[in-house]
Amino acid sequence: MNLLDALGAVLDPPGLLTGAADLAPYLDDPITRARGEAVAVARPASTEAVAAVMAAAAAHGAHVTARGGGTGFVGGAVPGPGQPAIVLSLERMRRIRAVDAVGATMIAEAGVALAAAREAADAAGLQLPIVHGGAGSATIGGTVATNAGGLNVVKYGMARQHVLGLEVVLADGRIWHGLRALRKDNAGYDLKQLFIGTEGTLGIVTAAALALAPRPLARATALAAVASPEEALTLFGLLRRRLGDLVAACELIPRSALELHFARRPEARDPFATPHGYMVLLEVESPAEALDLEPLAEAALAQALEADIAVDVIVARSERERAELWALREGLAEAQATDPRVLKSDTAVPVAQTAAFVAEASRAVEALMPGAVPVPFGHIGDGNIHFNVLAPAAMATEDFLAHKARLAASIAEVSVALGGSIAAEHGIGRDKRDLLATVRGGVEHDLAAALKQALDPAGRLNPGKVV
């Protein structure tokens, strides 16, 4: 029996795609333009079916690349080298198996859209505090496999913090039933960690037990104009000292990012009367309903104005005003997402080095490509500034594309020199695999290789990615 027959024996008709037209969307990544080859796309609808697919793949030496929502930024969901390869899409495992409002937990299958999981948590009077741009079609499986970050990490942490347990199908087709919904569990090794953030290279996540957080019932949103990233970092420090863990988001917005947004959305208005070099979008929230957070936020920002840390402040006075402020932040990300003239970057540095990172990366980029426009925006509260770069106005797009890798490498170098990471939240995938080997070689690489050898000795799970 060949591989396709073996898959056909364990999948229902909708569960197996083999025609070129059906396969195409799974082999082409519009974000990174990565392309891959596969003989089939398996779309099992149950954990048992996933296990059967994995067993068949093992028996036939097939490589398996798992796929969630296909919203990743590093080409992780497109098959790497090596045939025969199959894509294992979790799209038909879309059941939210349980929501426990008393215990504040949820069990969701891998194919559940993050947006759907967030809605279900909200309906139960709670929240799943993972918020990022891909949330429309990003799935729980991908969220877990990439240890997704987002806008609220400064308060809630990464996806890892919300995973209580996992159900995973291993390379050999066995199922690890680790779907426990316990907030405390020190009974043996914490095996779920093997499958969080490891991008489908050690096992296939089929379901997750998630911790839900209290829903924010009090909230305030504000925008502060600052002169530079140094002041933005100082502002964050002030807010953190005065407001502590009420700070749920703190986002740096440079003028260059705003202008990309305005170019795309001419109807958008500058929030301040005067253009400013940088702005910081702040959101504080608390699940305690009785709290009035506006006065608290205002008082903290007033102190910032008095100390000349901020030069102007807008506090949202209504849900509409809040939405407008967030539309800026979301718009500037969207404006860059598919623009080939913008290099996307995802590094992290220790929070205290954030301003130094922006300064040094700017110098490095200018030295390499005079006239390139830095677009450093993002999560100033957790050290993850996306140091994007807009091509010089006079440079042809093809020339810019040819130089992207060098630009990216120099930005990564700056971040590493400051004690940072070459991949803050988007992961490694295929795109950063070689770079990872150079910056985290030696013992680190050996440990990772040992894990890979232990869980996937034949190297069939998402080959060419991460390790």
Added chain:
Amino acid sequence: MNLLDALGAVLDPPGLLTGAADLAPYLDDPITRARGEAVAVARPASTEAVAAVMAAAAAHGAHVTARGGGTGFVGGAVPGPGQPAIVLSLERMRRIRAVDAVGATMIAEAGVALAAAREAADAAGLQLPIVHGGAGSATIGGTVATNAGGLNVVKYGMARQHVLGLEVVLADGRIWHGLRALRKDNAGYDLKQLFIGTEGTLGIVTAAALALAPRPLARATALAAVASPEEALTLFGLLRRRLGDLVAACELIPRSALELHFARRPEARDPFATPHGYMVLLEVESPAEALDLEPLAEAALAQALEADIAVDVIVARSERERAELWALREGLAEAQATDPRVLKSDTAVPVAQTAAFVAEASRAVEALMPGAVPVPFGHIGDGNIHFNVLAPAAMATEDFLAHKARLAASIAEVSVALGGSIAAEHGIGRDKRDLLATVRGGVEHDLAAALKQALDPAGRLNPGKVV
């Protein structure tokens, strides 16, 4: 060259103990009465020395048991079977290498006392929110290796949540330099997870990069009398819905525990005029200094009284009153800690099952040992009720000791049947290793064994513990 010579060549004189009297304290565990054998205690004062010790141990096939403060509850720091064995004490690695108040991180060596780390964080205007009974002599290394829990897990999570990076010496003596202080880092596998909560069986933690939290500047403490664990759980739910993540501690106190405390401390007073079957100690805190939490806590508790969830409430009005309430909670734990007539238990269940667990465990214990007194106390907010058991008044201590294992097994069985864990926070060590193999066998055991094989193929790191 033999093992002792090899160790002598890499350690300074204070760093190597070989005499029986010097070794004795390291081979005897007063808490569990575990005993072990070793040919030497190595006390290296630097990471390089630890690496040299591990290399020497590897060359001579020596087993190595790491030791921190020796405050663990499962006999993990006493050498297991197999000779030659050495104890590797991290007690001389006591340096706090760095505190970054801007970035809110700390780098502390493994031998730093948790109390010292907490003081240093406090001095920097921040907090290391790991709070438990052993904090006097518990160390950072042990805290990481056991993934310590404690009183504030309901708000801050376990030790794992606070570890940003680690420096680890592996079985072969190589050093993994993973001491990164990043809040976001998805560059490859999260290798630090291999050494958190794995109790020294996969590597020796020599230093940790820790995330510090904002210091609580607003706080309120209260004690509520409730009729039963069911009401206690309902109360927790009410508090969580109204106060959200302001809830920093929520502790169940049964009358039986209070009486053990009063027996030991006759000067202690019952906080309420009427004795109550159960009480819940609540603490809310916020790092936002401007918040007045007393009215918030009072309003929530008033609602509880109105709804007949609580029958009486005391709100601490001063630091002294707060200290008195906490003295009760700490006293009841101390009263039981070294009492051989009290079986200590450390299971967890899904939060929603907490009351059911207390009820069913009580039934199971009564059936096995009529007259035994349940002492179910602890962390009602995270499902970790320590279902301790006091021997029947008429039973001789020796008889009780002979039956402890059966009692413990039946309590563990109840918790597992409710979807729980046999080791909520204290870990597995030697004491629960066999039980772990039975409740988490199969694929789970195979995965753990694969990790052990990958990192410690010769099985020399803390043998006889965990896996």
